[in-house]
Amino acid sequence: MHEMGIVLHLAKTLDQTAAEEKLSRISKVTLQVGEVSGIITDLFVDAWNYFKPRHPVLADSELVLEEIPAVTWCDSCKSKYETVRYGRTCPYCGSGETWLLQGNECVIKEIEAE
Amino acid sequence: MKIIKLGEKITAANDREAEALRQRLKEKGILLINLMSAAGSGKTTLLSRIIKDMKETRIGVMEADIASDVDAVRIEALGARAIQVHTNGMCHMDAGMTAEAVDALGDDELDLIFLENVGNLICPAEYDTGAGKKLMILSVPEGDDKPLKYPLMFMESDALVISKMDAREFFPFDMEAFTDRVRILNPDIKIFPVSAKTGEGMEALEGWLSEALEEWRS
Ligand SMILES: Nc1nc2c(ncn2[C@@H]2O[C@H](COP(=O)(O)OP(=O)(O)OP(=O)(O)O)[C@@H](O)[C@H]2O)c(=O)[nH]1
Ligand SMILES: [Mg+2]
Ligand SMILES: [Zn+2]
Numbered sequence: 001m002h003e004m005g006i007v008l009h010l011a012k013t014l015d016q017t018a019a020e021e022k023l024s025r026i027s028k029v030t031l032q033v034g035e036v037s038g039i040i041t042d043l044f045v046d047a048w049n050y051f052k053p054r055h056p057v058l059a060d061s062e063l064v065l066e067e068i069p070a071v072t073w074c075d076s077c078k079s080k081y082e083t084v085r086y087g088r089t090c091p092y093c094g095s096g097e098t099w100l101l102q103g104n105e106c107v108i109k110e111i112e113a114e
Numbered sequence: 115m116k117i118i119k120l121g122e123k124i125t126a127a128n129d130r131e132a133e134a135l136r137q138r139l140k141e142k143g144i145l146l147i148n149l150m151s152a153a154g155s156g157k158t159t160l161l162s163r164i165i166k167d168m169k170e171t172r173i174g175v176m177e178a179d180i181a182s183d184v185d186a187v188r189i190e191a192l193g194a195r196a197i198q199v200h201t202n203g204m205c206h207m208d209a210g211m212t213a214e215a216v217d218a219l220g221d222d223e224l225d226l227i228f229l230e231n232v233g234n235l236i237c238p239a240e241y242d243t244g245a246g247k248k249l250m251i252l253s254v255p256e257g258d259d260k261p262l263k264y265p266l267m268f269m270e271s272d273a274l275v276i277s278k279m280d281a282r283e284f285f286p287f288d289m290e291a292f293t294d295r296v297r298i299l300n301p302d303i304k305i306f307p308v309s310a311k312t313g314e315g316m317e318a319l320e321g322w323l324s325e326a327l328e329e330w331r332s
Contacts, residue, residue: 002205002236002237004203004204005204005205005206005208005237005241006124008204009124009125009127009128009208009241010124012127012128013122013123013124013125013126013127013128015127016126016127016130017118017120017122021118027115031124038236088262096298097298106123106124107120107121107122107123107124108120108121108122108123108124108126109119109120109121110117110118110119110120110121111117111118111120112115112116112117112118113115113116113118114115114116
């Protein structure tokens with residue numbers, strides 16, 4: 001399962017951060033997840049709950065997911081539009097020369113720790 | 115209690131491991147190529163052909179699969195050095211697994227190492243394995259709409275092989291529409307239409323591999 005792999009890498013990155021910053025306990029992890037990052041929130045939370053007890057610093061850590069809306073930029077008419085609603089084709093000029101500006105990221109925004 | 119602002123990618127630890135592996139291989143003059151495609155696009159068949167054609171290049175192959183061993187057996191039968199890596203259910207290879215696989219294969223007396231990634235058009239593109247180049251395959255039977263559905267691998271790859279060109283007449287594959295879709299995602303990608311069965315297009319691809327190796331070592 002895809003989400004399993006992502007959480008595995010998240011846990012690894014957090015373990016490393018904890019070691020570097022000499023943290024004993026991470027009580028809260030806030031992630032920013034893009035609307036079109038392909039991450040299914042429910043599966044992600046299931047995977048998180050599975051991995052948590054296996055990483056001592058994360059044992060009672062709370063996970064917060066913040067969604068970042070997906071926005072596409074049209075190169076032809078220089079406008080922005082909602083990616084999920086219109087896809088790759090610009091609703092203003094019909095061009096396909098469009099680029100995702102934001103919305104596929106998956107970033108660890110901050111952690112609360114001691 | 116303190117709040118630490120990270121703004122770091124989830125895969126930050128993986129990315130650091132990948133960079134370390136890339137540097138290690140660069141110092142040894144070995145080019146690691148991450149070969150990615152959907153299941154059955156012709157990765158093992160293409161590698162077999164490359165091994166037969168590029169006799170003067172010392173090639174090692176790491177076959178990643180969720181569970182089976184058949185691909186490594188096919189490569190070893192050609193006399194190339196090969197190992198099988200099991201991902202134990204994971205749908206992709208990451209840098210840690212790749213570094214372990216390189217150790218198991220042995221990195222002495224090799225020029226090129228191919229990592230045949232798990233057959234999957236989505237997840238492998240999301241993880242840096244530490245490879246110096248990324249090569250992907252899209253086979254004609256899969257259809258010309260794949261860049262629209264699965265853009266990331268097309269965006270991430272240095273080169274794209276369009277495989278099974280010998281079967282083109284049997285499938286409604288619009289080559290022009292396909293390459294346009296790919297170039298919108300990745301203007302710099304090199305595209306090689308190939309048939310591993312007839313040998314069509316193999317020379318151009320193998321030329322690119324030799325150049326990439328030379329460039330890696332300079
Ligand atoms: N006609 C034709 N068939 C091909 C070509 N290349 C591969 N095939 C066939 O496609 C099938 C899959 O090829 P493989 O090389 O095993 O594909 P793969 O990507 O390694 O598959 P997985 O490792 O399972 O993901 C086999 O039946 C091959 O004989 C080609 O150039 N032309
Ligand atoms: Mg194979
Ligand atoms: Zn427009």
